[in-house]
Amino acid sequence: xxxxxxxxxxxxxxxxxxxMLVAELETGVAVLFEHQFFRGYTLFISKRHASELFExxxxxxxxxxxxxTRVARAVHAAFKPRKMNYELxxxxxxxxxWHLIPRYADDPKPGAPIWEIEAGVREVKPSAAEAARLRxxxxxxxxxx
Amino acid sequence: xxxxxxxxxxxxxxxxxxxMLVAELETGVAVLFEHQFFRGYTLFISKRHASELFExxxxxxxxxxxxxTRVARAVHAAFKPRKMNYELxxxxxxxxxWHLIPRYADDPKPGAPIWEIEAGVREVKPSAAEAARLRxxxxxxxxxx
Numbered sequence: 001x002x003x004x005x006x007x008x009x010x011x012x013x014x015x016x017x018x019x020m021l022v023a024e025l026e027t028g029v030a031v032l033f034e035h036q037f038f039r040g041y042t043l044f045i046s047k048r049h050a051s052e053l054f055e056x057x058x059x060x061x062x063x064x065x066x067x068x069t070r071v072a073r074a075v076h077a078a079f080k081p082r083k084m085n086y087e088l089x090x091x092x093x094x095x096x097x098w099h100l101i102p103r104y105a106d107d108p109k110p111g112a113p114i115w116e117i118e119a120g121v122r123e124v125k126p127s128a129a130e131a132a133r134l135r136x137x138x139x140x141x142x143x144x145x
Numbered sequence: 146x147x148x149x150x151x152x153x154x155x156x157x158x159x160x161x162x163x164x165m166l167v168a169e170l171e172t173g174v175a176v177l178f179e180h181q182f183f184r185g186y187t188l189f190i191s192k193r194h195a196s197e198l199f200e201x202x203x204x205x206x207x208x209x210x211x212x213x214t215r216v217a218r219a220v221h222a223a224f225k226p227r228k229m230n231y232e233l234x235x236x237x238x239x240x241x242x243w244h245l246i247p248r249y250a251d252d253p254k255p256g257a258p259i260w261e262i263e264a265g266v267r268e269v270k271p272s273a274a275e276a277a278r279l280r281x282x283x284x285x286x287x288x289x290x
Contacts, residue, residue, distance in 0.1 A: 053214045054214050054221070069199050070199075072199060084197055085233070086198065087232045087258070091230070091248060091255060103236060110236060113234055113236070113258065115258040116261075
């Protein structure tokens with residue numbers, strides 16, 4: 001549909017070399033979000049290119065949503081936030097990808113969507129060592145039954 | 146868990162009398178969101194009280210997510226937005242409910258989450274007649290196979 005290659009198709013194709021990779025599952029790739037103000041904020045990117053959930057065939061979609069839930073559970077188990085937020089937007093890059101965002105009790109606006117918090121507050125890039133530590137914490141719980 | 150009754154449990158229990166009701170499905174209730182700046186903005190509220198997707202048993206959760214997708218598809222078919230946004234937040238009321246938000250080409254901030262648009266712009270209540278018309282448009286597509 002697009003002339004330019006889809007950046008998330010490219011990211012999935014290069015997942016093995018992705019510095020933010022958490023895990024590659026059957027239907028998608030889990031990567032740490034580039035900003036880690038919300039400790040453990042993870043993206044789950046579909047391996048299949050589609051813009052909307054209802055474009056996926058029913059069987060694949062069910063497995064994609066099951067794996068998304070599995071990643072969210074692992075993030076929750078690793079960091080014990082007050083609440084998880086699950087967002088599938090794609091307004092800029094229309095390739096299915098979930099934002100799985102842990103919300104903590106000391107959040108600047110605990111009742112609001114994260115987007116109501118100033119970008120200058122929520123956009124904090126982790127060091128490579130911090131990213132590796134966060135990844136290992138999530139992985140430790142992703143491998144549970 | 147909470148002392149006060151959960152407002153979304155109450156809303157589900159009284160769905161038949163809900164002025165914003167679109168449809169009652171097996172696992173949840175679809176209602177128009179109170180503001181209709183984004184024409185067709187619909188909530189899909191779980192019939193079971195839970196805060197997180199991974200608290201639901203696997204079979205029920207799969208049906209809940211399938212029905213959420215069905216509602217999103219109907220909203221999309223009825224109003225033909227540029228993109229659907231799917232959000233499960235629950236920061237204020239921790240009872241599973243999806244925000245299914247159509248995003249249009251003439252959106253004030255088409256690339257951003259709706260929460261970055263000022264409340265004064267996006268908070269527009271429909272008249273009862275408008276709500277009925279929107280509901281009928283969604284229903285017309287919800288009943289498709």
